Amino acid sequence: MADDVWILGIHMTKFGKHPDLDTVDLAAEAAMGALKDGGVTMKDMGVLAAGNLMAANAGIGQQLQKQIGQTGIPVFNVANACATGATALRTAIMAVKAGEADYGLAVGVEKLSGAGLLGGGGSPKKDGNVYEPKGRYGSVVPTDGRIGTDTMPGTFAQIGMEYGHKYGGTSFELFARISEKNHAHSTLNPLAAYSKRFTLEEIMGDIMIAYPNTRPMCSANCDGAAAAVVVSDAKLKTLDPDQRRRAVKVSASILTSDPWQDQCQILPDVNTLTKMAADQAYAQSGVSPEDLDLVELHDCFATAELVHYDNLRLCAEGEAVPFFESGATWRDGATPVNVSGGLESKGHPIAATGIANIWEVCHHLRGEAGDRQIEGAKVGLAHVIGLGSACGVHILEKAATN
Amino acid sequence: MAEQVPLVNYLVLGEDPHLVAQECTSCGAKFFDRRNACASCSATEFKPFDVPTSGELKAFTIVSMAAPGVPVPFVAGIIDCDGTPVRGNVINTEPDPDHVTLGMKVKLATFVVGTDENGTEAVGFGFEPIDSTKAEASNG
Numbered sequence: 142m143a144d145d146v147w148i149l150g151i152h153m154t155k156f157g158k159h160p161d162l163d164t165v166d167l168a169a170e171a172a173m174g175a176l177k178d179g180g181v182t183m184k185d186m187g188v189l190a191a192g193n194l195m196a197a198n199a200g201i202g203q204q205l206q207k208q209i210g211q212t213g214i215p216v217f218n219v220a221n222a223c224a225t226g227a228t229a230l231r232t233a234i235m236a237v238k239a240g241e242a243d244y245g246l247a248v249g250v251e252k253l254s255g256a257g258l259l260g261g262g263g264s265p266k267k268d269g270n271v272y273e274p275k276g277r278y279g280s281v282v283p284t285d286g287r288i289g290t291d292t293m294p295g296t297f298a299q300i301g302m303e304y305g306h307k308y309g310g311t312s313f314e315l316f317a318r319i320s321e322k323n324h325a326h327s328t329l330n331p332l333a334a335y336s337k338r339f340t341l342e343e344i345m346g347d348i349m350i351a352y353p354n355t356r357p358m359c360s361a362n363c364d365g366a367a368a369a370v371v372v373s374d375a376k377l378k379t380l381d382p383d384q385r386r387r388a389v390k391v392s393a394s395i396l397t398s399d400p401w402q403d404q405c406q407i408l409p410d411v412n413t414l415t416k417m418a419a420d421q422a423y424a425q426s427g428v429s430p431e432d433l434d435l436v437e438l439h440d441c442f443a444t445a446e447l448v449h450y451d452n453l454r455l456c457a458e459g460e461a462v463p464f465f466e467s468g469a470t471w472r473d474g475a476t477p478v479n480v481s482g483g484l485e486s487k488g489h490p491i492a493a494t495g496i497a498n499i500w501e502v503c504h505h506l507r508g509e510a511g512d513r514q515i516e517g518a519k520v521g522l523a524h525v526i527g528l529g530s531a532c533g534v535h536i537l538e539k540a541a542t543n
Numbered sequence: 544m545a546e547q548v549p550l551v552n553y554l555v556l557g558e559d560p561h562l563v564a565q566e567c568t569s570c571g572a573k574f575f576d577r578r579n580a581c582a583s584c585s586a587t588e589f590k591p592f593d594v595p596t597s598g599e600l601k602a603f604t605i606v607s608m609a610a611p612g613v614p615v616p617f618v619a620g621i622i623d624c625d626g627t628p629v630r631g632n633v634i635n636t637e638p639d640p641d642h643v644t645l646g647m648k649v650k651l652a653t654f655v656v657g658t659d660e661n662g663t664e665a666v667g668f669g670f671e672p673i674d675s676t677k678a679e680a681s682n683g
Contacts, residue, residue, distance in 0.1 A: 258608060258609070258610070266610050266611070266612035266613050267612050268657055268659075269659070270659060270660045271659050271660060271661060271663075272548050272659045272661075272663050272665050274548075274552060277576040277577070278551040278552060278553065278575065278576055279551055279552030279553075280550060280551045280552075281548055281549075281550060281551075281665045282550065282656060282657065282665055283612075284550065284551065285609070285610060285613060286606070286609050286610070286613030286614065286615075286617055286619075286632075287550065287632065287656060287667050288550070288551065288630055288631055288632065288667070288668075289619040289620070289621075289630040289631060289632065290604065290606045290609065290617075290619035292606060292608070292609060292610075294604075294606075294608070295604045295606045295609075295619055296604075298604035299602040299603060299604050299619065299620070299621060300602070302602045302603055302604065302645060303601055303602035303621065305645060306601050306602060306645040306646060307601075313640070348607075348608075349605075349607040349608075350607060350608045351604045351605065351606045351607065351608065352604055352605035352606075352607070352640065353604075353640075354604075401572065401582045401583040403572070403573075403628060404621065404628040406574060406575065406576075406582075407621055407628045407629065407630045408602065408621050408628070408630065
């Protein structure tokens with residue numbers, strides 16, 4: 142198709158602790174790496190989309206331009222919770238697809254080392270001296286912990302437990318075994334924040350955060366950045382054979398928000414919008430779930446990975462437990478999931494995640510994934526979800542000319 | 544008796560404590576806060592709806608790590624109150640997976656959360672297991 146968009150260059154920093162680098166340094170490292178990987182420079186870029194969730198009002202896009210090149214191009218600073226990186230990429234792709242730019246740059250960066258609990262977990266809770274109704278629910282004291290939980294581990298624990306209640310077959314051990322898989326996968330990923338393999342006993346015996354999620358079953362807060370250069374089909378045709386050979390086709394780029402569901406004001410619904418995004422992505426690309434050689438999905442908690450097997454149509458409805466138990470999602474299985482180690486082990490620098498998962502898929506499609514290469518990978522899917530909610534799904538295919 | 548105020552404005556105290564939702568008169572969607580238009584169907588008329596006080600626990604977590612000042616562990620859950628999903632804690636039972644199970648029957652219960660410097664009590668709500676033996680006794 143004439144309006145295909147391609148990933149020309151892509152890069153991610155090492156995920157982990159970077160005490161000597163700030164968000165601008167990390168974003169610059171990722172952006173420069175992506176430009177170099179694509180064989181282009183900032184002078185070629187027609188649009189920049191950038192995200193840094195924890196400082197969403199700081200204008201990371203313009204900060205980055207001052208670090209690597211102020212060319213006057215339009216900048217879209219985006220924020221969409223944990224889907225911020227995918228939103229930046231989607232924005233750059235839309236600009237190229239609309240014909241407004243030949244090249245676009247998307248960047249996501251986060252400094253999250255030592256951030257602790259996210260969601261309701263950040264600030265201390267204290268009751269006032271005199272009870273006065275406040276806010277949308279007229280509450281006289283803080284409600285977190287008194288009417289349910291605002292914490293992310295607790296929220297996603299309930300999402301996994303709800304699936305278990307609906308379809309059966311889940312247990313603390315089952316969720317822990319999903320985490321065991323991702324920690325095992327990360328041992329082959331030199332850019333992962335954590336690359337230590339854990340035994341099932343170690344995972345289940347670790348500190349309980351929100352049952353059934355223990356600490357290693359939660360996404361790892363860390364620092365990191367990722368960036369991608371996208372290019373129009375017409376422009377790509379004018380580039381060198383080596384650039385064309387390594388270009389990865391964006392067969393689908395989808396972003397959805399959560400439609401009304403009865404329960405969505407009580408517990409965020411991460412299922413419906415993911416199913417919508419997946420269905421739209423398969424329709425747009427003509428790819429079916431069975432065609433996928435690898436999937437990077439949003440395992441912000443072990444309990445979340447399970448429901449997304451179902452949401453992304455990797456298995457029949459309600460069959461996520463037997464699907465996992467078949468071994469399908471291990472790296473030697475039928476549908477390898479999170480061979481990077483996922484958010485639980487590679488790490489989750491929020492705004493970087495939605496581009497880092499694209500980097501992982503591209504690496505395999507290019508045959509450049511080293512020790513963890515999925516042999517012969519031709520098509521892959523990357524998924525993120527940001528609570529609130531936003532869901533990004535991208536389907537990527539190896540260049541046909543290769 | 545000390546003056547009492549509800550923890551949130553959708554909790555009604557008195558002899559028969561219960562929750563009140565705002566129901567869309569067009570599609571029946573229920574909300575615990577104010578809306579300008581229905582998130583489900585965009586209609587703009589709402590009426591109060593008394594939420595049933597018993598239901599089934601359809602999801603839960605036992606929170607062991609929370610913000611400073613929030614006592615742990617506690618059980619947070621989603622209760623299906625005869626078709627209306629409600630967010631609340633499971634109370635008056637041990638907060639462990641042996642005592643809290645998916646699908647268990649629960650009912651609304653209130654408790655004093657605290658007292659302010661004027662002596663006013665804040666009353667919250669949670670859901671406690673329905674003791675089948677007790678229920679039978681009261682029925683008999």
